[in-house]
Amino acid sequence: MTLILLGIRSLLKNPYRSILTSLGILIGVLSVVVLTGIASGAKALVLQSIQNLGPNLLVVIPGSVTDSGAQVGGGTDTTLTAEDAQAIRSQCPDIWNASGALRTAAQVQSPHANWSTVILGAEPSYLPVRDWRLARGGFFGDQEERGMARVAVLGRIVASRLFGLSDPIGKFVQINHAPFRVIGILSSKGQSPMGMNQDDMVVVPLSTLQSQIMGVTYVGVILAAATSPDRIGAARREINGILRLRHHIPSGGRPDFEIQAMSDIAKTAGRLSLILTVLLALIASISLIVGGVGILNIMLVSVRERTREIGIRMAIGARPRDILVQFLSEAAALSFFGAVAGGAGGVLSLLGIHLAVGWPTPLPWIGLGLTVAGATLLGILFGLYPAWRASRLDPMEALRYE
Amino acid sequence: MTKIDGPGISVHLEAVTKIYSVSGEELPALRGVSLSIGGGESVAIVGSSGSGKSTLLHLMGLLDRPTSGSLSFGDRRVDTLSATDRAVLRNRSIGFIFQNFQLIPRTSALENVEMPLLYRGLPARERREHARDLLASVGMGDRERHTSSQLSGGQQQRVAIARAIAGSPGLLLADEPTGNLDSRSASTILDLLLSLRDRFKTTLVLVTHDMEVARHLSRTIRVRDGQLEASS
Secondary structure (H helix, E strand, O other): OHHHHHHHHHHHOOHHHHHHHHHHHHHHHHHHHHHHHHHHHHHHHHHHHHHHHOOOEEEEEEOOEEOOEEOOOOOOOOOOEHHHHHHHHHHOOOEEEEEEEEEEEEEEEOOOOEEEEEEEEEOOOHHHHHOOOEEEEOOOOHHHHHOOOOEEEEOHHHHHHHHOOOOOOOOEEEEOOEEEEEEEEEOOOOEOOOOOEOOOEEEEEHHHHHHHHHOOOEOOEEEEEEOOHHHHHHHHHHHHHHHHHHOOOOOOOOOOEEEEEHHHHHHHHHHHHHHHHHHHHHHHHHHHHHHHHHHHHHHHHHHHHOHHHHHHHHHOOOOHHHHHHHHHHHHHHHHHHHHHHHHHHHHHHHHHHHHHHOOOOOOOHHHHHHHHHHHHHHHHHHHHHHHHHHHOOOHHHHHHOO | OOOOOOOOOOEEEEEEEEEEEEOOEEEEEEEEEEEEEOOOOEEEEEOOOOOOHHHHHHHHOOOOOOOEEEEEEOOEEOOOOOHHHHHHHHHHHEEEEOOOOOOOOOOEHHHHHHHHHHHOOOOHHHHHHHHHHHHHHOOOHHHOOOEHHHOOHHHHHHHHHHHHOOOOOOEEEEEOOOOOOOHHHHHHHHHHHHHHHHHHOOEEEEEEOOHHHHOOOOEEEEEEOOEEEEEO
8 A cells, every 4th residue: 555655656756747648548538438428429319310210110112132232222223103102001901001202302492582402202191101290281182192283391491491481381482493382381300310401301292293393103212100110020021022012023033122120220220330339449449558558658767767766675675566566556546547537538528519519428437437447457557567677677786777 | 484683683605606797798796705794793894996895795785696605694595585585684684875875866864764664564654753763863853854965965874874774674784885975974974883783783794995994893804806805
């Protein structure tokens, strides 16, 4: 105990050097804490927004399989149709509802303004499938869908860009120079998991988009909601069966569509962000190791500088073990101080990030404790060699050292 | 472990040689020294520089190991002990005084004197009290907080002596203790050493090249070219 105090006291005799040495460990721990904090914040964010999409949701995309394997989101094929969506809706017992959807980018004009945004063509069932709400007005129904009506439901951002504070309901917007009557405004929903702002869009009937704007007959995606989360597997099999039948794909043949469950995507995203977390922690650990090397370096210098002191201590009866403990406790104190300060700095930085950008930054207390303990241990490990060298000095040679 | 403690450890060297190898070259410092110093005896080792007299003292102080031959304290062989055992012996049985004082820099006089007691495992308060008494006994009671750079040579040597006797050693070894001092400080230090010898009945071995100093001790051993010349 006394020897440990002795080590700490000799650090205080060289305060600047001690602080600078600890700085390496401090920065290492800080970056580990901040980076893993940000990574787990990102994970929480992604999982949360996937959850917002609805845990029951199945997504059918066309032709996303290539020769080299699965290609998530790569579906540019045109094999899915509104009739497929209709079949899924009416023939799958474990599907509660489904909707085809198609999107394109277009210029939208009001009498006062002009806004480039996404036009989403959707069936009336899209609203309940996505569990979207309307802030004002209504959504279009089967009649508008069948009649390819020129009606539009605006996202929050589009509404405010085009109409400012005035009420757009009943007014007209121009999409590709064709007038559309505004019948409703969607509630604010924020970012989608794919990074799209879901408030920056205009929703029109699918048939209208297909025939009057794009001139196509396919849909980009079919969204289907299973009756409950535990029916997702069954729902997926049913969709598979129906689409294979409708697309004339023999059993064993490669389908021209792919079905993804949101719960799977959530799982994948979770796994990806875990990899991200580990990767970031690894990268940050490198700076921690650099900090440890800093301790190694300064302890070697310190041992050399204090060779005569070590000789004196040995001459008056310090055992090799006493010298070892003294120098080891110096290294431990340096790294412990740096680790604690870095941990505190990391927590403060995460709180700062949380306050600044509103990211969820869950404080990983256990990870924090492990990081601080690990960094201290690292310092001790790096201090071991210099301390061992000090303890093995020959008393006479050490005394003669100039 | 048998405790070899004061007062008065007897020291026996039997055919001791010490060869330093400096960059491959072998430099013999001692060539076969046999010597006995009785418990409580005070001996001066004299000789010119490079004669091997300091090497002899360092061997007795267990700071170095002989190349061959044996060294015993009483009837206990000590040259073959482990580094740890020798450290314990240095701590409990030997007080070493150096020509250049060897106080730990940037450390107060009191802490320097406390240090051997610390390695002995004494509790802090006891250590502090004992170190205060020792500093007072060498006339440095009013300089406890001073570090070596704030003390004169004579004062530093007095602190070093207080440190050397802190563990009540049975063997006091002094390597040119007055060599770096002016004549007035030198005689104070010599008087202090002799009075300590008388008070604690320790064995005192003092290396010097000053015959005036040697005269105050009961026996003089001359070393020349790594060998004993004659005893008087």
